[in-house]
Amino acid sequence: MIQIIDAPANTAAFRAVGEVTADDYRNVLVPEVTRLAEKINEINFLFLIDTEIKNFTAAAWIEDAILGLKNLGKWNRAAIVTDSDKAISFTNAFSYFVPGEFKGFKKEAFEQALTWVETGKK
Numbered sequence: 656m657i658q659i660i661d662a663p664a665n666t667a668a669f670r671a672v673g674e675v676t677a678d679d680y681r682n683v684l685v686p687e688v689t690r691l692a693e694k695i696n697e698i699n700f701l702f703l704i705d706t707e708i709k710n711f712t713a714a715a716w717i718e719d720a721i722l723g724l725k726n727l728g729k730w731n732r733a734a735i736v737t738d739s740d741k742a743i744s745f746t747n748a749f750s751y752f753v754p755g756e757f758k759g760f761k762k763e764a765f766e767q768a769l770t771w772v773e774t775g776k777k
Contacts, residue, residue: 657683663773667691668701675711680718697731701772704737730755734768
């Protein structure tokens with residue numbers, strides 16, 4: 656499931672727990688990201704992954720890719736917060752291939768990640 660996290664007005668923030676499905680993306684994440692993009696014309700995004708990566712269904716990964724492509728030019732800053740070193744490395748490398756800045760953070764650095772997404776400062 657994906658839950659909305661309280662965040663500054665210029666940020667869309669979410670927490671993934673348990674199984675994450677395409678419906679979670681369609682019903683929770685996509686509407687909030689779309690609302691933010693329409694409001695400020697950019698996307699500042701934080702995603703706390705508080706579940707195992709294997710708990711994301713294949714359809715959820717497809718929805719994730721569609722969201723990214725659909726808003727390609729609007730991504731500003733995106734933080735993925737997880738204890739998965741592979742996910743952090745992937746996120747950090749992703750920044751070289753797409754517009755915007757993408758950074759991975761460990762869960763213990765959640766507040767630092769949120770500040771970075773909101774302000775661009777660590």
